[in-house]
Every structure is written in structure tokens, then in C-alpha cells.
Amino acid sequence: MPDSTAPQGAPSAPPTPPVPLTALLAREDLGLRLVAGVPESGGAEGVRIQWVHTSEMADPYPYLLGGELLLTAGVLLKDPEMYAARVVEAGGAAIGFGVAPVYDTVPDALVAACERRGLPLLEVPPQTPFTAIARAVWGLMAQARLREVRRVSEAQQGLANAAARPDPVPAVLQQLASRLGGWAVLLAPDGSALHVAGRAPSREAREALGRLARVVSPEPDDDEPADDTAAPPSRAAGAQAEPGAPAGTTRRPPSSATDTVGEAHLAAYALGGGQGLVLGVAAEGREPGGHTIAGVAVVLLSLLTAPHQGADASGRTAALVRLLLGGTPAEVVRDLGPGPWTVVHGTRPGQPDRIAASALGAALGSTLVDTDGETVRILLSGDRRIEPQPGWTLGVSAPATAAELGTADAAAARALRRAEATRVPLARQRDAGLGELVAPDEAAVHARTLLAPVADSPALAETLRVWLSLHGSWDRTAVALGVHRNTVRQRIARCAALLGVDLDDADVRMELWFALRYV
DSSP, rough: OOOGSSOOOOOOOOOOOOOOHHHTTTOOTTEEEEEEEOOOTGGGOOOEEOOOHHHSSSGGGGGGOOOOEOOOOOOOTTOOOHHHHHHHHTOOEEEEEESSSSSOOOOHHHHHHHHHHOOOOEOOTTTTHHHHHHHHHHHHHHHHHHHHHHHHHHHHHHHHHTTTSSSHHHHHHHHHHHHEEEEEEEOOTTSEEEEEEEEEOOHHHHHHHHHHHHHOSSSSOOSSSSSSSOOOOOOSOOOOOOTOOOOOOOOOOOOOEEEEETTTTEEEEEEEEEESOEEEEEESSOOTTEEEEEEEEHHHHHHHOOOOOOOOOHHHHHHHHHHTTTOOOHHHHHOOOOOOOOEEEOOOOOOHHHHHHHHHHHHHOOSOOOOSOOOEEEEESSSSOOOOOOEEEEEEEOOGGGGEEEHHHHHHHHHHHHHHTOSSSSSOOOOOTTTTSHHHHHHHHHHHHGGGGGGOOOOHHHHHHHHHHTTOOOOHHHHHHSSSSHHHHHHHHHHHHTTTOOTOOOHHHHHHHHTTTTT
């Protein structure tokens, strides 16, 4: 057949999910029987039907798009060998051969031809109309589409809930990895992994994912990988000069790229916000709706990692320039926002990175955020009520003028220490007591030395803490700890013996209480 009969262009697949051949064979009402051509790779389970087409042409090739279950009664079947070859060449998924009214059985020559080519050949019994097969395929497609919509909907809800958690970025990645049954990684512009979740794929797959990240990343990367989690390759696959474009211009990188390594389906997505971050995903195979689910995660991660513009960015930049050129904080702080000012210090389990710090700042309504890897410091303009944030321990200063910001910063630090000592999520600045005027490092050394005899027994130390906080009440302490009052008495007596102190002495109680705040 001349090439002029070949279909022009590669048609896109239909929007509905394909139907596995096994699902069609499982329909007992159709009575279909697989007589030849089970593919060596994946068997019948790997055959997918995208649509149904009926044709009695001697050569069906010009009328096929690929992925069809081709139904025929063999009216013009003259050369079974050529017929099977042309169906395979056109990309047909399978042949359904009706044994009536032209043939009583499927021709042996067609069976042999399909067997040689791995083309599934189905026997269609006389009582099964071709329209019944088509209707069954459309019904199975509708069911698959419904499952896909339900899967995407449930994933959207799960990702949204994850984005509202105290650690939204790791939570969203964990949810995404769980929904896709694979691995998710947030990559920095240099290719290093900021957060990972799920079961890591092979090293080959991670390296391929690094190459995909380089394709979609708008930022130039170093040639050497930051670690072996996702090694960035050469920049050759990144932005390139547009053909015919003026010198010095480059092509805008794609927003996503995909690849396959073995059984792993890989995808990389550039996040918005101008941070140069990339979401990488490795899943076992490609399930319907997976790309849509990943797209939802991309939107959420872009919002969570983007710098939130609470105040005018140009005004903040101008204030910073004046400060670097010799201006005083009191002179430049007016450009950052209206006073008064509140300073917030925050900590959480683990080390807060810049993304977690920005997320806390966004939750409190400020972009003026700094972190040293242990404590996050946030500067808030205006008189506002600071509420506890899930997963964080916060210390909040009283409203202050620009000239008092240094004092407010120290007050927020003391409030944070008090919150940690008393195990509350938020503490506010109060009039400084004697305990808050002690240097924290010196107080901690003294506290460890004083409480060393009970340090190896968390139960004794906790009982002493609760008993002192409840002013020596045996019954209230027993209720708070969920133990018998006699147990409380025994533990406090043991503490007194180990520490060698008289717990009836108010000075002793006060010193122990202060010491417990620093351990």
C-alpha cells in the first residue's frame, strides 16, 4: 500500500481512560474468547483498548487511528497474513472476529498470523452483536472515568488537608507520594533535595529525575550534584536559543517534563513563585488522574513556598538599601509598615528551614522573617492579636516603637523560653521577673547540676514539676498525672531524699521551680 494512504499526523488518545482487554474478556454476557496473539510482554493484562471500530474492508489500515478493537466478520478477508500485518502496522489493539454469517469458525490462517505478531484475536459468538461489544467498552470506560474522577477528588481533599497542617510542605509531599504510590521530592535550584517523601526509586531513576528537573528549572545549576538523592546532569537539556530569535534570547523552559526508567514513571514540575524550586515525582507506572493530582500538588506547593507580598516590596528594598548605606533602624523602619511593632520568636520540633519559617510568617501575616535554623524571628507591623500556631512554640513581645525593637526582641526571646519551660504553645511578654533576668546559659548549667540526682528518672522529674506547679497539692497532682495520691507522696519523698533538700522550705521549692524551667 503506498504511503499516501497512511493517516496524516499522530492522533491524540481519547479523553476517556482505556479499557483493559481482560475486563472485556471477563464479561460473561459477551462470551468473547481469546484464541490467539497474547503478547509476550505483559500478557493480556497489558493490552488496552481505546475505542471500538467495525470494518469489512480488505485493508483496514487507512481507517484506523491506533488502539482499536477492530470488529469484523471477514466479508472481504482474502489474505489473513496481510490483514493481521496491516492491523499491527496501524497500531490496532486487538481483532474481534465474528463467526457468523460468513465463517463458522475463526480462520486458522488468521489465528496463525495473529499468533506470530502477538496481536490478540478474539472469537465473537453468533449471539453477540458487535454493537453489544461497543456498548460494553463504552460502559467500562465510563466506570473507569468515574473511578478516576473519584480518585482525583479524594486526592485533592487529602492534599488540601495536608497543606493546612503545621508542616505543610512535607505533609503535601507525603500525601502526594501516598496517592501516587511512589516517591516525591522538592528540589532546590542547585538540584539538592529539600524534602522527600515515600519510597525512593533506583539510583538510575533518581538521576533521570535530576535530568528532568534540569529541563524545567529556570535557574542555572552547578555541574556537580549536591547529593546523590537527585544528581543534576548537564544543562544541555535546559533553556536553549530559539531558532531565528535575536542573539542572547533563550527559550522559556517547559513547566513539566516526563520520562520512564524501567517500571518507574518520572515527572518534574517547575513551581511558581520565582524560587526555582522543582517538584519531582517517581511512580510505579502511569495511573489515570496521576498528572492531575500532581498538578494540584504543584499549585499548593507554589503557594506554600512563594514569598508572600504583605507590604510593598519596593518600599522594603529601599529601606534595606538605606540601612546598608548608613541609615539607622529608626529611620528606615517607617518604610516597612505602620507601627507599633511586635516581635515573635518561634521554635518547633526539628530544625525549621526557610520554607517552614516563611510558612509561619505567612500564617501570622508578615514577610519580615528570619531564621538561624533553630529559632524563627518575625517582625509584625500594626497592633494585632497573635494566636497559637499548630506545631509551634511562640514567644511574643509587647507592641513597641521602632526605637524599642532591640528591647522587644529580647522580650520575645524571654517569652519563648517561658513558653518552652511551662510547655504552653504561646507566651506573651510580661513585666520581667527575677527569673527572666538570669542568663539562660548560666541558669541551664545550674539547673542541670541541681537536678542531676533525678535526671535519670523522667517520672520523678515530671512529678516534681507538676507538684510544684500545683502548690504541693497531693490530690490535684495525682489527678494531673493519672496516678494514685500515695504514688505522688512516694515520688516526692524520693525526690527530697535524692536531692537532699527540705521540700517544705519555700526557698527550696522556688529554686527547684526555676531550675525545672531550664531543663
